[in-house]
Amino acid sequence: MVLFLAGELWALTWQEALSQAANKSNEIQGARKQLEAYQWTYYKSYSNFLPQVSAGLSQGESTGGSGTSTSYSYGLNATQSLFKGLSNYYNLRSAAVNYDYYRANLQNTEADAYYQLRLAFIDLYVAQQNVAVRERILKSRAENERMIKLFYDSGTEDKGNYLRTQAQLNEAEYNVASAKRSLELARLKLAQLLDSSITSAEGSPAVVAVLLPDLDSLIDKSPVYLLAKYQLESADINQQKTLSGFLPSVSLNGSYQKSGSDWPPASSSKSWSLSISLPLFPGGSNFIDRVIYGLQLEKAREDFAKNQKDLYYTIKEAYESLKDAIEAYSVQKTYLAASSERAKIAQSKYLNGLISYNDWDLIQNEYINNQNSLLNYSKSALAAEASWYKSFGGWVK
Secondary structure, eight states: OOOOOOSOEEEEOHHHHHHHHHHHOHHHHHHHHHHHHHHHHHHHGGGGGSOEEEEEEEEEEEEETTEEEEEEEEEEEEEEEEEETTHHHHHHHHHHHHHHHHHHHHHHHHHHHHHHHHHHHHHHHHHHHHHHHHHHHHHHHHHHHHHHHHHHHTTSSOHHHHHHHHHHHHHHHHHHHHHHHHHHHHHHHHHHHHTSEEEEEOSOOOOOOOOOOOHHHHHHHOHHHHHHHHHHHHHHHHHHHGGGGGSOEEEEEEEEEEEESSSSOOEEEEEEEEEEEOOSOSTTHHHHHHHHHHHHHHHHHHHHHHHHHHHHHHHHHHHHHHHHHHHHHHHHHHHHHHHHHHHHHHHHHHHTTSSOHHHHHHHHHHHHHHHHHHHHHHHHHHHHHHHHHHHTTOOOO
8 A cells, every 4th residue: 555645845843743643643633532432431330320311102903802992191200319338439540640641641651652752853854964075975976986096096095995985975975865765754754753755854953952950740640640540549449449249239110101991091100119229249259359359459559569669770871871862972072073183184284295195084074973872872862851851641742
């Protein structure tokens, strides 16, 4: 299957990408619909406290020795649950916790979707920069090849060195073509996430060092923490709900009916009843449920404690990784500045016969490698920033 994205082409900034993703992300839209469904489930849980009313209408005919008789009837029946062993109360609490759970799930889904979007945006931005760097390297390799050819033709440089510069030129041409293919893939990835045709990523994203905030505060607001918290609350409610198996159920029933052989029927009847049911011994299932849900509650507590530890480590690790990435990028910038200056000096020395081809070539390659490395360090720093925000349920604004 081939996906063809048609329509207006976009050169968008990160803020524009965020704005589009809010309404076009399949993951976010799916989580919103799921939350809406559980919102209605929460509303539905209130119906257990309201009366259940039904209406009936019937017509019958019977044939016997005395002939055929017809009967008609209609009426209303109503049942009001007064006490159902607290199960209605716990069902309402469980529905409320589930609603909170899926609100936190929406926030977690948004954080993950925006994280993936940020990575795709970074990929496109870096791919654009990579093409520009590769084209500058290609231009430099072409100039070097022409220079060495002149030296070779004049007899001052050997054939092996000339062939090496030709190979380097061919490699540079390949690298440009490969970088352009990677650019197209990066465009496609971002376009699919936004359901739009993207031409380029605008702006110059830069990573700024952040001070380590209060981790406990970040954890308390993290959707991952909230999801685990609501799972624990749900397990607690389910355990408490098992008490209903030992408590009575009380309901009030009433009916009003009119019947007769003619329409409309003239004979009326009314009735009401108060019903009380107490489970004395339902085969021991109520006792077993207490044990089962008690053990599940204990497991949920252990899972919650582990989740807190894991989340604390994840946030701290993401912060330290961000610091490492920023510092590594800064170091690489100094290496690039040094290698650029060394390349200029080596070029001058080589042209004046002060250094050999091998020394000149080594310094040139170091400069080229440092240009490529700086892009990789830049990408790593931007990705580390995105991971830092995602670790506590946020995203780059």
